[in-house]
Amino acid sequence: MDSYPTGIQAYIEKGRQIMKRDQNQRSIMRRKKFDTISVHGLYDMQTALANQGSIIEPAFLATAQHFDNSDHMEAALAYLMPAWIYARVANPTLHYLEETLALLEGYGFDGEVTAHLTGSGMASVFLGTNSFLMDDPVHLKPNIVASARCYGGTFTLFTRYAKERGVDLRWVRDPLNLQEWANKIDDETRFVFGEMPANPSLAVIDLEAVAGLAHAVNAPFIVDSTIATPALMRPLLHGADIVIHSVSKSMATSGFVIAGALISRANIPSKVGPDEMRQNYANYIKGYAHRDMGPTLSPFSALMTLNDLRTLRSRTDTSSQAAMKVAQYLGTNSAVESVQYPGLPSFPGYETAARYMKLVDASGNESARFGYLLSFTVRGGTDATRQAFDRLQMIWRATDLGRVKSVATIPMISTHQQISGSDKDIAGLLPNLIRLSVGLEHPDDIIADLDQALT
Ligand SMILES: Cc1ncc(COP(=O)(O)O)c(C=O)c1O
Structure with missing residues (x-):
């Protein structure tokens, strides 16, 4: 990083200041109650003053960000400083919503939590699972273990993984039965997936026990918590590594938005993939897989969701x-x-x-x-x-x-x-x-x- 020319160094330093301020604001908000976080998120008075004083998070509808100069552009596109660059990659209005979701899902959790938004819940189920299926020279025969009591789209997506990529798909028919999970999880399991409560059976899972089984084989435990929302259940507190939401549902209750989110804790287990992926899964997806695949949420939808989320x-x-x-x-x-x-x-x-x-x-x-x-x-x-x-x-x-x-x-x-x-x-x-x-x-x-x- 130090080998960058002086001009770029100045932007890297500026980026550090922005991240420090955000981190400071995050720790202030983490001490607030759930309702206060839902209403304010990370959008504080100082941020408002930089946005014409607007007390509501502004909708940034522009497709792209203007840069001071080439140094600024290079630093931003090398991910050396916070920037939104181009709206497929990131966007300030989405950032406000992501920060609110990370704070809500991480409420009461002692550790860093990061959220990433997608254009639908299914895009989040896909991006929340797909990277764990990458080719690996050591682990040649991937299997996934998932509760069969799940949303139909998730069921057909996992069936597609099995048909199109030869992944060994192991359905758990009775997600309350711990022995069934234990029998199906093994050293080649890439991820363990549960939906709680499940749509439409409302089936539930002993999260802590299943998380323990997944972690014993260095696999992440991914939970679709759409129906509960963080107002009722926060799986990260019970051993989950990644939480998926169809934000389209009660988070955006008015019925104007299709959106998804994947929310991860730091340093998740995985036997495949680079360290960067394990360190911060949500950011890794934002910077790479999402950027390349492009299932982006509209800023207008993000604003409507922020509005509904407050209550x-x-x-x-x-x-x-x-x-x-x-x-x-x-x-x-x-x-x-x-x-x-x-x-x-x-x-x-x-x-x-x-x-x-x-x-x-x-x-x-x-x-x-x-x-x-x-x-x-x-x-x-x-x-x-x-x-x-x-x-x-x-x-x-x-x-x-x-x-x-x-x-x-x-x-x-x-x-x-x-x-x-x-x-x-x-x-x-x-x-x-x-x-x-x-x-x-x-x-x-x-x-x-x-x-x-x-x-
Ligand atoms: C539990 C659950 N997960 C994921 C999804 C998919 O979300 P979306 O419709 O936003 O793509 C749904 C949709 O009904 C769902 O109920």
């Missing part, structure tokens, strides 16, 4: 309480065969859910919250299920979740339709399963709509 905790509290009421009501309806909701004591894995999912910054009964998503099976088979679904008057029929508005779907014919016949069995899908994402309407009105549809 994440209180919304999660309200929608969790409503979902609990709806789940309890469904349990009493004779047209309903079974209800899957992690907050019901009858749910397999209730104790595990109660151990890991708690409303942040709450205590006692106030902290017992289990999220807005539930699913239920309808008596009478496929026809009865579709008839009940078609009778909904207020709850939207759509392949969506995490909205301010309640939304229902039949996963077998929508989100998970692309999973092939025999794999549907592995994924545990049922044709009479309805997934319900409880919104912010009054729970009495949601229940009334379900009641008329199921009667």
Whole structure:
């Protein structure tokens, strides 16, 4: 670094000052409560004054950054100083959102946390896993171990890894069964993947135990925590190395944004790849894989997400309480065969859910919250299920979740339709399963709509 000419050295020094200021601001914000972080992130008064005093993070819609001179340009493009360069690579509005997400996901975690945004949740599942499958002269026969209880897109992506690259794909059918994880993880496992709670089964995982199994073979434990959000669960506190979010869901609850995030702790385990990748996975992806593949989020979407994120905790509290009421009501309806909701004591894995999912910054009964998503099976088979679904008057029929508005779907014919016949069995899908994402309407009105549809 010291061999750079004087002009570049000045920019490297300037970069150090910027990073020092950001680090200082990060440590100030890490001492604040979750709601305060959601509202402010890293955007403070001094940053605002450098942005015309704007009290809200500005949307930087320009595609590219102007440089002082060639030294500045060279230092920036050699990643020797913080810069955003070109909006496919980075962008200041995305940076504000990334810092907020890193602070929220790292809330209570004792260590560095970095976030990287992508143009969709699937892009984050891809970039969060793909690099671990690189060719390696020592580890010639890669396998991946993943919970089969996961979002349909993730299921088909991993199936693609197996078909197109010969990766040995080992599905864990019952993610609560630790012996099943232990039997499938071995010295050639490149990563271990779980989704908690899972879409649409709501299946849960003993995160600490599975993290221990992954780490014993030097493999990262990657957790898709979309449904919980950091308001209910922060997997980094329980041994996860990388957390994935479909930001498109309750983080951007208004329903205007498709976005994803991958969030990593420092120094993750991996038997393949350069040290730089292990040291800071999110930054490594930003600087290399994402830059080359280009699944970039629009700054406008980042701004809308920042806006929705400010109320994440209180919304999660309200929608969790409503979902609990709806789940309890469904349990009493004779047209309903079974209800899957992690907050019901009858749910397999209730104790595990109660151990890991708690409303942040709450205590006692106030902290017992289990999220807005539930699913239920309808008596009478496929026809009865579709008839009940078609009778909904207020709850939207759509392949969506995490909205301010309640939304229902039949996963077998929508989100998970692309999973092939025999794999549907592995994924545990049922044709009479309805997934319900409880919104912010009054729970009495949601229940009334379900009641008329199921009667
Ligand atoms: C748990 C989970 N992960 C990932 C995704 C993919 O996210 P996106 O739709 O933003 O690509 C989804 C989408 O439904 C999801 O539910």
